Amino acid sequence: xxxxxxxxxxxxxxxxxxxxxxxxxxxxxxxxxxxxxxxxxxxxxxxxxxxxxxxxxxxxxxxxxxxxxxxxxxxxxxxxxxxxxxxxxxxxxxxxxxxxxxxxxxxxxxxxxxxxxxxxxxxxxxxxxxxxxxxx
Amino acid sequence: xxxxxxxxxxxxxxxxxxxxxxxxxxxxxxxxxxxxxxxxxxxxxxxxxxxxxxxxxxxxxxxxxxxxxxxxxxxxxxxxxxxxxxxxxxxxxxxxxxxxxxxxxxxxxxxxxxxxxxxxxxxxxxxxxxxxxxxx
DNA sequence: GTAGATGCAAAGTATTTGCGACAAG
DNA sequence: CTTGTCGCAAATACTTTGCATCTAC
Numbered sequence: 001x002x003x004x005x006x007x008x009x010x011x012x013x014x015x016x017x018x019x020x021x022x023x024x025x026x027x028x029x030x031x032x033x034x035x036x037x038x039x040x041x042x043x044x045x046x047x048x049x050x051x052x053x054x055x056x057x058x059x060x061x062x063x064x065x066x067x068x069x070x071x072x073x074x075x076x077x078x079x080x081x082x083x084x085x086x087x088x089x090x091x092x093x094x095x096x097x098x099x100x101x102x103x104x105x106x107x108x109x110x111x112x113x114x115x116x117x118x119x120x121x122x123x124x125x126x127x128x129x130x131x132x133x134x135x136x
Numbered sequence: 137x138x139x140x141x142x143x144x145x146x147x148x149x150x151x152x153x154x155x156x157x158x159x160x161x162x163x164x165x166x167x168x169x170x171x172x173x174x175x176x177x178x179x180x181x182x183x184x185x186x187x188x189x190x191x192x193x194x195x196x197x198x199x200x201x202x203x204x205x206x207x208x209x210x211x212x213x214x215x216x217x218x219x220x221x222x223x224x225x226x227x228x229x230x231x232x233x234x235x236x237x238x239x240x241x242x243x244x245x246x247x248x249x250x251x252x253x254x255x256x257x258x259x260x261x262x263x264x265x266x267x268x269x270x271x272x
Numbered sequence: 273g274t275a276g277a278t279g280c281a282a283a284g285t286a287t288t289t290g291c292g293a294c295a296a297g
Numbered sequence: 298c299t300t301g302t303c304g305c306a307a308a309t310a311c312t313t314t315g316c317a318t319c320t321a322c
Contacts, residue, residue, distance in 0.1 A: 054277080
């Protein structure tokens with residue numbers, strides 16, 4: 001199991017305010033990849049006084065602290081998800097918008113090899129697959 | 137050699153206005169991946185009366201017609217490049233912003249395999265590697 | 273007690289759009 | 298001719314920010 005977001009905040013020296021706790025909690029409970037609007041709506045149900053500016057400030061802070069990951073899928077707004085130790089990439093259903101997480105070690109290794117081939121150390125990457133469901 | 141952008145417009149039934157010809161020409165001559173501002177600046181040198189709205193409209197049209205590819209690299213504005221038959225992905229130098237194009241058949245095949253594993257037909261993908269130059 | 277966080281509304285960016293004038297086929 | 302495009306400025310969508318107030322530590 002990974003540390004809770006609150007635990008991670010402590011570790012990173014991020015001040016734990018009431019608002020941040022709520023946002024952390026909501027993100028932890030989300031199994032999808034909410035955008036800021038969706039997150040703001042969910043958060044508002046817990047505390048209607050939280051402003052969207054705080055949501056924006058908090059996701060940015062959490063992202064910089066390595067607590068959340070930001071994704072910018074094709075033609076869509078920025079989406080966020082909790083970052084746990086297991087890295088994964090995304091397969092997006094272009095019809096339904098459904099997002100499937102996957103891991104492929106072989107691809108990861110090849111990426112590193114490509115970067116090295118050009119004299120680079122790979123520090124980050126983005127891999128998104130866009131597909132349509134096959135009629136089996 | 138690939139068809140010129142103008143030729144592609146004909147093939148796709150895209151009306152060839154003076155402005156579109158200029159934008160096509162400028163994109164063809166660009167070996168980098170300009171964003172809309174940069175493109176607008178270059179285009180303005182040829183015809184200073186072209187508006188940025190037309191540039192936005194044209195890159196969108198060209199993208200939808202499969203003439204240009206749009207890229208949204210991390211924390212940067214949208215960038216465009218001419219789309220030729222040879223597909224490639226990008227390795228971005230996070231210090232300098234330099235963009236290197238690469239092709240890796242093996243990764244391409246693995247992507248297709250991943251999509252299939254989940255019951256999808258791969259219709260598009262995005263692979264971006266972010267790296268720092270190694271001090272050899 | 274103090275540095276940093278919040279809410280609000282205003283300001284920024286990047287991009288799109290309504291509309292009357294104009295040009296391509 | 299007629300349909301679609303252009304330039305312009307206004308509108309939109311998303312995100313950031315200045316400031317006075319408040320809160321975690």
